[in-house]
Amino acid sequence: xxxxxxxxxxxxxxTLGFSLAQGWDGGDDLPTNPLACGEGGGGxxxxxxxxxxxxxxxxxxxGEAITIIDVPKLVGIGYFAATTLGQQQAAEELGNVTxxxxxxxxxxxxxxxxxIENYIASGDINGILFAANDPVAISPVLRSALEQGIHVVxxxxxxxxxxxxxxxxxxxxxxxxxxxxxxxxxxxxxxxxFGIVTSTFTTPNQARWIAEMQAYQExxxxxxxxxxxxxxxxxxxxxxxxxxxxxxxxxxxxxxxLGMTSVATPSSADAVTQAGLCGEVAVVGLATPNAMKxxxxxxxxxSVVLWNPVDLGYAAVHVMRAIVDGELSPGDxxxxxxxxxxxxxxxxSEILLGAPFVFNADNINDFxx
Amino acid sequence: MxxxxxxxxxxxxxxxxxxxxxxxxxxxxxxxxxxxxxxQQNPNFWTVRNxxxxxxxxxxxxxVALPMTFIIITAGIDLSVGSILGLSAIVLGVLWKxxxxxxxxxxxxxxxxxxxxGLMNGLFxxxxxVPPLIMTLATLALYRGLAQGISQARSxxxxxxxxxxxxxxxxxxxxxQLWLFIIFTILSIIILRxxxxxxxxxxxxxxxxxxRFSGLPVGRNLxxxxxxxxxxxxxxxxxFVSRVTTTRSDMGAGxxxxxxxxxxxxxxxxxxxxxxxxxxxxxxxxxxxxxNGLALSGVTSDATIIVIGVVLILAILVNNxxxxxxxS
Numbered sequence: 001x002x003x004x005x006x007x008x009x010x011x012x013x014x015t016l017g018f019s020l021a022q023g024w025d026g027g028d029d030l031p032t033n034p035l036a037c038g039e040g041g042g043g044x045x046x047x048x049x050x051x052x053x054x055x056x057x058x059x060x061x062x063g064e065a066i067t068i069i070d071v072p073k074l075v076g077i078g079y080f081a082a083t084t085l086g087q088q089q090a091a092e093e094l095g096n097v098t099x100x101x102x103x104x105x106x107x108x109x110x111x112x113x114x115x116i117e118n119y120i121a122s123g124d125i126n127g128i129l130f131a132a133n134d135p136v137a138i139s140p141v142l143r144s145a146l147e148q149g150i151h152v153v154x155x156x157x158x159x160x161x162x163x164x165x166x167x168x169x170x171x172x173x174x175x176x177x178x179x180x181x182x183x184x185x186x187x188x189x190x191x192x193x194f195g196i197v198t199s200t201f202t203t204p205n206q207a208r209w210i211a212e213m214q215a216y217q218e219x220x221x222x223x224x225x226x227x228x229x230x231x232x233x234x235x236x237x238x239x240x241x242x243x244x245x246x247x248x249x250x251x252x253x254x255x256x257x258l259g260m261t262s263v264a265t266p267s268s269a270d271a272v273t274q275a276g277l278c279g280e281v282a283v284v285g286l287a288t289p290n291a292m293k294x295x296x297x298x299x300x301x302x303s304v305v306l307w308n309p310v311d312l313g314y315a316a317v318h319v320m321r322a323i324v325d326g327e328l329s330p331g332d333x334x335x336x337x338x339x340x341x342x343x344x345x346x347x348x349s350e351i352l353l354g355a356p357f358v359f360n361a362d363n364i365n366d367f368x369x
Numbered sequence: 370m371x372x373x374x375x376x377x378x379x380x381x382x383x384x385x386x387x388x389x390x391x392x393x394x395x396x397x398x399x400x401x402x403x404x405x406x407x408x409q410q411n412p413n414f415w416t417v418r419n420x421x422x423x424x425x426x427x428x429x430x431x432x433v434a435l436p437m438t439f440i441i442i443t444a445g446i447d448l449s450v451g452s453i454l455g456l457s458a459i460v461l462g463v464l465w466k467x468x469x470x471x472x473x474x475x476x477x478x479x480x481x482x483x484x485x486x487g488l489m490n491g492l493f494x495x496x497x498x499v500p501p502l503i504m505t506l507a508t509l510a511l512y513r514g515l516a517q518g519i520s521q522a523r524s525x526x527x528x529x530x531x532x533x534x535x536x537x538x539x540x541x542x543x544x545x546q547l548w549l550f551i552i553f554t555i556l557s558i559i560i561l562r563x564x565x566x567x568x569x570x571x572x573x574x575x576x577x578x579x580x581r582f583s584g585l586p587v588g589r590n591l592x593x594x595x596x597x598x599x600x601x602x603x604x605x606x607x608x609f610v611s612r613v614t615t616t617r618s619d620m621g622a623g624x625x626x627x628x629x630x631x632x633x634x635x636x637x638x639x640x641x642x643x644x645x646x647x648x649x650x651x652x653x654x655x656x657x658x659x660x661n662g663l664a665l666s667g668v669t670s671d672a673t674i675i676v677i678g679v680v681l682i683l684a685i686l687v688n689n690x691x692x693x694x695x696x697s
Contacts, residue, residue, distance in 0.1 A: 118664035137613035
């Protein structure tokens with residue numbers, strides 16, 4: 001009853017909004033930078049001056065043991081379990097870093113801020129790693145951490161640049177967008193109609209990807225048709241229901257579902273499988289390999305786009321250590337990150353993990369996270 | 370609380386016992402116990418800095434808990450407060466950025482919209498006799514849907530510096546929103562204890578039909594308190610936006626549960642007719658300090674929720690047990 005009512009009200013207003021809205025639902029209003037169509041097309045990264053913040057105080061802790069708190073968007077999902085695993089690997093390898101992961105059990109901006117406030121107040125941390133639930137809302141508390149001499153590094157989801165020192169960017173937004181749309185085109189043709197299941201319209205990463213996907217699709221596959229974007233938080237049941245909504249609402253017209261979160265993609269694949277539409281409706285999306293193995297091995301899903309979240313967590317801890325040891329300062333163009341080798345600095349104060357990775361039936365069983 | 374036992378000429382001992390074994394007295398003792406334990410766990414817990422910060426964080430829930438106490442005393446409930454908070458926040462953002470109104474006017478209109486949302490709850494409950502649980506469950510969805518529709522689910526940011534006074538600023542050393550909370554707490558205490566409106570709420574909660582036949586303006590008073598809840602949710606929304614410097618349509622989701630937990634822990638009976646504002650404030654502080662203190666002691670968030678659940682049950686059991694012994 002509640003869901004029906006909420007959905008009814010939502011759809012009425014969303015439909016009203018359609019006439020006004022220019023972009024796809026769920027995209028943001030920032031300028032886009034689509035990559036070249038087809039194969040390759042890495043694109044040069046423009047150099048920018050350092051635009052991150054700076055932790056107060058001169059206390060050098062070079063080589064000393066440090067304690068870091070890691071505050072992902074939420075705990076209890078596979079994706080952030082994988083980043084935590086990577087962080088622990090890096091901590092073990094370095095030997096002088098202790099990382100503790102703590103975050104709300106729901107992706108809630110207010111709870112996340114409270115967790116960070118509490119750790120700052122506890123006074124026994126040297127650094128904060130975070131993945132923001134909201135880029136603006138999290139910034140005041142991060143700035144206050146910097147003011148108190150605590151180092152701040154983001155990964156996965158950014159804050160405002162000056163509220164942290166560095167951000168480990170898992171993949172350039174336009175790169176992910178290109179992989180998603182290219183995969184869809186390869187499976188369903190250059191005139192595919194598709195719907196999107198995302199987390200919320202305001203989640204920064206998803207909003208950015210959707211905006212970039214739109215720009216890339218308009219430039220490279222003008223005949224593709226976007227049907228609708230639906231919000232599903234990062235909730236498995238809700239994602240399943242929203243994927244079903246797309247299937248039922250658009251029927252034959254629906255060629256593909258793009259899952260924008262590691263929860264939405266397997267749930268969408270599940271919905272397509274249960275509807276008996278494997279092969280009819282393609283599911284392309286961001287997800288962890290373990291969650292997608294059943295569907296990829298069944299042949300129901302062909303491409304899963306992602307970076308390696310274990311590497312992402314691993315890199316974040318190395319970046320934190322490099323800041324503390326003075327090996328990474330504003331103006332540097334690269335940083336050494338253990339087994340990952342040298343990582344490039346992009347966009348002023350971001351460290352790029354690398355190109356996105358497309359998992360398929362040939363390689364997915366080689367990964368376990 | 371001093372006149373909790375206004376029997377004929379009570380002795381000092383009786384008065385003290387009355388205070389000590391009242392619902393609030395016991396809760397206060399539990400609170401003191403919790404504070405002592407937590408303060409020993411981490412030296413950073415019992416510091417002015419941390420306590421003020423907690424005051425800042427609990428004010429939004431607190432502001433809404435005040436009218437919620439009124440409503441629950443009348444045996445009602447308002448589940449839509451979190452959604453009203455979200456709706457008002459969105460109205461504030463959209464009117465300011467989208468419609469280009471001065472921010473002061475946008476704040477004022479957001480408070481009006483919140484009050485109207487509360488009034489609508491009240492009208493359906495009073496005029497159409499819709500049970501409060503059903504009505505506000507419906508508006509929980511409706512107001513959230515409106516917030517998402519109006520905002521197109523995009524966030525509004527870039528507020529001017531002066532606006533941050535409500536959520537991040539300080540007045541005379543105390544966080545601004547804590548002042549708001551203190552002022553409205555005092556106001557609510559006076560309303561509940563000293564005015565006919567306040568006293569009638571207990572009568573409504575105990576026996577609505579009897580209250581009506583006694584000539585009390587039951588309908589009018591219910592309208593007032595549901596509107597008050599809407600207004601306070603909107604005020605909490607303004608504070609929230611100012612604190613996190615952005616407006617999102619999912620703001621305040623789940624707030625109703627935190628609010629109701631504080632009110633019920635504070636001894637207000639969910640069946641109506643019984644409850645105090647002081648109890649609610651103690652309940653609120655207890656939950657907030659528990660959350661904070663456990664986190665400072667290195668307990669992770671997921672474990673904290675479990676501990677808080679257990680403490681809630683224990684506190685209510687201990688209280689019921691002692692109240693039972695007193696009456697028997």
